[in-house]
Amino acid sequence: MSALADRLHSVRAGIEDAARDAGRDPGGITTIVVTKFQPVSLIRELAALGVRDVGENRHQEAQAKAAELGDLGLRWHFVGQLQSKKARQVRAYASAIHSVDRESLVDALRSEEASVDCFVQVNLTDDPGRGGVAPDALETLVEKVLETPGLELRGLMAVAPLGEPARPAFANVRAMSERVQRLAPEATSLSMGMSHDYRDAILEGATHLRIGTAITGNRPTGG
Numbered sequence: 001m002s003a004l005a006d007r008l009h010s011v012r013a014g015i016e017d018a019a020r021d022a023g024r025d026p027g028g029i030t031t032i033v034v035t036k037f038q039p040v041s042l043i044r045e046l047a048a049l050g051v052r053d054v055g056e057n058r059h060q061e062a063q064a065k066a067a068e069l070g071d072l073g074l075r076w077h078f079v080g081q082l083q084s085k086k087a088r089q090v091r092a093y094a095s096a097i098h099s100v101d102r103e104s105l106v107d108a109l110r111s112e113e114a115s116v117d118c119f120v121q122v123n124l125t126d127d128p129g130r131g132g133v134a135p136d137a138l139e140t141l142v143e144k145v146l147e148t149p150g151l152e153l154r155g156l157m158a159v160a161p162l163g164e165p166a167r168p169a170f171a172n173v174r175a176m177s178e179r180v181q182r183l184a185p186e187a188t189s190l191s192m193g194m195s196h197d198y199r200d201a202i203l204e205g206a207t208h209l210r211i212g213t214a215i216t217g218n219r220p221t222g223g
């Protein structure tokens with residue numbers, strides 16, 4: 001088995017373990033392999049191993065990869081901070097946008113023709129530079145998404161803060177999701193959990209994991 005297949009299998013086993021411990025069906029959990037900075041050859045290899053959902057965080061890179069790999073039938077998840085002026089272009093190839101975090105971006109994503117799945121990203125830190133809406137502005141942004149044509153609200157997305165235990169942070173997101181479901185009963189999905197904290201995320205109800213290096217190995221440059 002290749003090293004990539006090896007890592008993919010061990011993460012899949014870790015996901016099944018965590019789901020079992022949480023009393024959850026692993027079939028209800030989507031694993032998005034975050035392939036930022038990785039070459040298209042690696043994404044082809046992942047597709048051959050059965051991966052269907054991939055994540056990218058920079059528009060230009062994502063757009064080029066989605067165009068080059070159009071034959072693979074992959075679902076592209078946009079997980080990075082998104083400039084409003086790039087919003088329409090991202091809509092063109094993304095199945096889901098996980099980083100909806102402000103009203104101006106919602107306006108830029110508006111469409112009367114097509115619909116895209118989206119997640120509202122919540123900021124769990126005090127640093128606005130980390131992306132995500134502040135928890136006290138969550139309902140206002142959710143209402144804006146709900147009244148905007150072309151956006152299908154699936155749920156919430158969050159990144160656990162650095163240097164803190166992840167599980168209480170994910171429990172907090174789960175509680176915020178209950179607030180959101182009062183406005184949008186269908187918006188039950190939770191995009192949370194990365195290479196180092198996906199087990200905690202599953203224990204707190206994650207439905208969409210965004211896992212990079214634990215599967216791909218180290219990224220070639222930065223990021």
Ligand SMILES: *Cc1c(COP(=O)(O)O)cnc(C)c1O
Pocket residue numbers: 034036057079080159194195196210211212213214223
């Ligand atoms: C890079 C990235 C991930 C994956 O991170 P790993 O630690 O490599 O698993 C997940 N979510 C977002 C938003 C990212 O930018």
